Amino acid sequence: MEQKTQASKIVVLGEARVGKTSLTVRFCMGQFDDNQKSTLDASCLENTVNLPNGQQMRLTIWDTAGQERYHALNPVYYRGAEGALIVYDITDMDSFTKVNTWIKELRKYLPYARGVGSEHISTSAKTGAGVIELFSNLSKKIISAQSNKKEEAPKKKMNTRGVLKVNGYADFDPQMNVQLQSNRTSTKAKKKDKDGKKCC
Numbered sequence: 001m002e003q004k005t006q007a008s009k010i011v012v013l014g015e016a017r018v019g020k021t022s023l024t025v026r027f028c029m030g031q032f033d034d035n036q037k038s039t040l041d042a043s044c045l046e047n048t049v050n051l052p053n054g055q056q057m058r059l060t061i062w063d064t065a066g067q068e069r070y071h072a073l074n075p076v077y078y079r080g081a082e083g084a085l086i087v088y089d090i091t092d093m094d095s096f097t098k099v100n101t102w103i104k105e106l107r108k109y110l111p112y113a114r115g116v117g118s119e120h121i122s123t124s125a126k127t128g129a130g131v132i133e134l135f136s137n138l139s140k141k142i143i144s145a146q147s148n149k150k151e152e153a154p155k156k157k158m159n160t161r162g163v164l165k166v167n168g169y170a171d172f173d174p175q176m177n178v179q180l181q182s183n184r185t186s187t188k189a190k191k192k193d194k195d196g197k198k199c200c
């Protein structure tokens, strides 16, 4: 079967310390760090998803910083995104409550996100549970939205579509609360990854 590779940009959003970077790093590099440092500004990684019909989706994943002081920068990273992941921590109720704020934010900056529904998937960056499924599902939705867009092309100027997803730790362990609290100190994020997967 002929392999067809498409490319898409997605953004990862959510409160600070909910696991955005861990999820991205797990998917792109197959690694997990119990002491993952807070993201400053944003970082970007790439990986390709193999889909069942022989298609491939090359995802450029913009992992934003959850800390409040960086929020004003986020719209820069939303631009041109065809998909979004809104991440919350299953051990942190406040991070779940804030999901609505992130949805509103996306709808403000990405008008096409207004009419798009969301899907909830539980993942664990620690064990890897649900991670491939999450990015595969998102890729399928993007491909399906892209083909709908082609059909509607003469009518619409907007050339992007989005899908929102939320995520929680599926490996919930009561000790996570302690771990999260003890990991609140922000240190400077690495600008480059060792294996060169960094895309920007």
Ligand SMILES: Nc1nc2c(ncn2[C@@H]2O[C@H](COP(=O)(O)OP(=O)(O)OP(=O)(O)O)[C@@H](O)[C@H]2O)c(=O)[nH]1
Pocket (backbone or CB within 6 Å): 014, 015, 016, 017, 018, 019, 020, 021, 022, 023, 033, 034, 035, 036, 037, 038, 039, 040, 064, 065, 066, 067, 123, 124, 125, 126, 127, 169, 170, 171, 176, 179, 180, 183
């Ligand atoms: N047990 C468990 N811990 C996780 C998981 N994902 C992230 N963590 C831990 O939670 C903490 C925060 O993870 P990060 O990936 O840095 O969170 P973030 O959302 O990128 O944080 P900011 O960059 O500050 O916005 C780290 O100590 C991680 O090791 C998970 O799936 N399971």
Ligand SMILES: [Mg+2]
Pocket (backbone or CB within 6 Å): 020, 021, 022, 037, 038, 039, 063, 064, 065, 066
């Ligand atoms: Mg981060």
